[in-house]
Amino acid sequence: MGRPPGFDRREVLAAVEREFRKNGYDGTSLDDISAATGLGRGSLYAAFGDKHALFLAALGDYCDQDEASGAAALAGPDETAMERLRAYFIDSVDRQLNDPEQLACMASRFTVELAGRDRDATARLSQGFEAQRAALAGCLRAAQRNGDLDPAAEPVTLATLLVVDFRGIGSLIGIGLDRAELVAVVDAALAGLPVPPPSAAAS
Template identity: 90%
Template structure:
């Protein structure tokens, strides 16, 4: 069976992604996916393949969009690097809080569920992690150039710490922490980043020290 009229791959993958995020890989059936997408099993098989292929397609599409969004949100001038970083972390929390079902990000969920037992999913999740960490490290380097962070600190290590911290914060949404508590945790994480010793100096010109907003 071919694709039904009006088939929109992106919309179908978004519905598939939500179904997997709600019930997990093992807890999601093809009947669940069929009901969520409005496509019969035959159409799903013809368009994507089996359940595992559907999952990988949805995971890949989700990660592709996330990677592009992360890069756009974190790139910018050195002078506003810390503000961008804080806004990025808060926006990530807000997106989960504002989701009708408060679903955790797909990468976080399936890193726990599938990493190590599904080689293809693990490889895609690792690629997504590396991309997110690289975008964060780039923003941290900008903050170092601006004199907001210790130039001796390793940005990739700090970026990894931020990913771990954010994924932990994301899990707290599921147990009911409110936005004010979550933002306070984000601010505490950012306040714990290593500041430069002595007077704050950056490459372009001296500015007032970064203050937490």
């Protein structure tokens, strides 16, 4: 039935995502993408459609992976919920610091760049936000069950705050804070989560 495609869709989308992440939507040309993927423009158009559709495909693929890995990293036994929370933040910091180009996270970047301009992208990013918040809220509920967090606290509000911290840290890595400072900020953020009142203490 004809010639099969000579590329792996996931690999191509990963390269596309990286290219968009580097220079933004407007700052990335199809020539850049063509060079980064090794595919000609004709192939890209045939496989994914125009630039916007290609971007949405790359964004969707990234969000899918991000949501899955985030949910996996935050799920686990109640006893280690707080450890998972800290590891989730520290891992994110290290991943960005170790990135050869120190690119901001895709979600942070395009949430500010495309909000109000690109309805489709905003919808996907909004879904990604909800997924991240839900995963964090689940982890916070686990911490509550384990007595590490005030049971009277509202997990969703605190989870929203943690997403805010997460995105804020991601956006500030670009201006040159070093790892020690970032880790201190993460610890300060987690230290600010409400502890259970002493009257209810038991262990």
